[in-house]
Amino acid sequence: MKIYNLNTSNDGNKIKLSTIVDSEKLGSKELWFSVPEKYAHGLCKSRMDGFLVGMVFPAMQYGENIHVEGCISSQLLFNLNQYVIPMLMAFLPACKWINITAAESNAEHFDCSGVGTGFSGGVDSFCTFFDHYELEKNTENRINSLVFLNVGSNGPGRTDEELMAAHKKFCSRYEYLSKFPEEFSLDFISLDSNLHSFHPWGHQLTHSLTTISAVLVMQNMYRKYFYASGGLSYLELYKYHELLLKRDTALIDPMLLPLLSTESLNFISDGAQYTRVEKTLRIVDYEPVKRYLNVCVHDRESHENCSVCGKCCRTLMTLNSIGKLEEFSKLFDIGKYKKHAEFLYLCQQVVLQNKDPFARNSIELAKRNGIKLPSFLVSYGLVSLLGLARTYLPKAILSRIRMFLNRS
Numbered sequence: 188m189k190i191y192n193l194n195t196s197n198d199g200n201k202i203k204l205s206t207i208v209d210s211e212k213l214g215s216k217e218l219w220f221s222v223p224e225k226y227a228h229g230l231c232k233s234r235m236d237g238f239l240v241g242m243v244f245p246a247m248q249y250g251e252n253i254h255v256e257g258c259i260s261s262q263l264l265f266n267l268n269q270y271v272i273p274m275l276m277a278f279l280p281a282c283k284w285i286n287i288t289a290a291e292s293n294a295e296h297f298d299c300s301g302v303g304t305g306f307s308g309g310v311d312s313f314c315t316f317f318d319h320y321e322l323e324k325n326t327e328n329r330i331n332s333l334v335f336l337n338v339g340s341n342g343p344g345r346t347d348e349e350l351m352a353a354h355k356k357f358c359s360r361y362e363y364l365s366k367f368p369e370e371f372s373l374d375f376i377s378l379d380s381n382l383h384s385f386h387p388w389g390h391q392l393t394h395s396l397t398t399i400s401a402v403l404v405m406q407n408m409y410r411k412y413f414y415a416s417g418g419l420s421y422l423e424l425y426k427y428h429e430l431l432l433k434r435d436t437a438l439i440d441p442m443l444l445p446l447l448s449t450e451s452l453n454f455i456s457d458g459a460q461y462t463r464v465e466k467t468l469r470i471v472d473y474e475p476v477k478r479y480l481n482v483c484v485h486d487r488e489s490h491e492n493c494s495v496c497g498k499c500c501r502t503l504m505t506l507n508s509i510g511k512l513e514e515f516s517k518l519f520d521i522g523k524y525k526k527h528a529e530f531l532y533l534c535q536q537v538v539l540q541n542k543d544p545f546a547r548n549s550i551e552l553a554k555r556n557g558i559k560l561p562s563f564l565v566s567y568g569l570v571s572l573l574g575l576a577r578t579y580l581p582k583a584i585l586s587r588i589r590m591f592l593n594r595s
């Protein structure tokens with residue numbers, strides 16, 4: 188695989204930085220990132236670090252060595268070959284060993300003052316913002332701008348249609364979320380890309396690499412970047428590693444991110460100092476959370492919380508346990524949750540509590556607060572019944588059964 192021809196162009200009111208990726212498997216294809224003109228000074232035009240990190244995983248999947256016709260950070264190039272490639276092979280066994288070379292490398296330290304993090308309105312990103320903006324006094328570590336990326340979290344990019352749909356969702360989520368940074372007069376940088384078209388394996392598998400890739404492209408702006416973790420604490424990452432192994436790079440974020448840092452930009456994996464429940468409790472009384480919390484993973488165009496998907500239910504169960512459900516009635520349809528999802532979700536958590544750390548935390552919190560939970564026997568019976576029904580019955584009948592069970 189060869190990455191070459193770093194090029195800057197004007198794309199309407201956006202500035203695009205692009206390269207050509209030549210691959211035995213993929214042929215010749217453009218990889219690009221773009222930002223509004225206002226933030227063009229942040230684009231790193233002297234090194235191709237971001238483009239390289241974005242292509243490491245695809246190259247390892249295809250077993251293709253990478254040569255960059257351009258300059259790469261000396262520290263990054265060393266760390267990728269020495270540590271990152273063996274680490275990815277250990278945790279994602281489909282990855283093959285490759286060697287990375289570059290025409291040039293240097294240890295340039297860019298003169299920049301940006302301290303950033305991504306903002307999606309979820310529990311993880313709110314917790315990072317609360318700790319490193321609201322509570323942080325030292326400007327060295329205090330967040331001074333937020334980023335919103337289109338590298339996979341808005342939907343896949345395997346076809347032109349999927350790329351268009353993801354772009355549409357990226358724009359609508361950005362518009363909705365931008366009201367929050369506006370309140371603090373903080374920049375909220377939209378960073379668009381087609382990187383997800385090179386990652387057909389799904390966002391969850393490679394989100395750490397694709398996110399870091401995009402932030403490295405903005406290396407002329409940032410000297411520190413907090414990446415909000417996937418929701419498990421340090422201990423849970425070890426204890427429940429099999430849940431994430433081969434599926435989610437969040438498992439290795441605390442080891443991986445420092446190795447993707449350069450002489451100029453320091454990446455920090457933030458959030459594993461808490462469990463998900465601890466994070467929710469930490470931010471629950473932070474007023475903007477009651478207006479902007481957005482946790483939904485329901486696959487639809489709207490950015491609003493659906494109140495019945497797994498992540499909405501997990502959040503609502505936590506809020507219910509601490510008696511704060513009604514305080515979030517502007518963001519969630521509490522009636523819909525109670526009527527269509529709560530009882531069955533509680534049953535699932537009771538059954539999963541010994542295998543799933545999220546379920547375990549949620550059940551422990553409910554018990555500590557005296558919330559009545561369905562018994563294990565009832566829960567196991569209903570969850571098994573639903574599993575069977577899901578296999579053999581059409582969706583319409585299944586949804587009626589779920590509604591009936593939830594009411595009874």
Ligand SMILES: [Zn+2]
Pocket residue numbers: 482483484485492493494495496497498499500
């Ligand atoms: Zn939802």
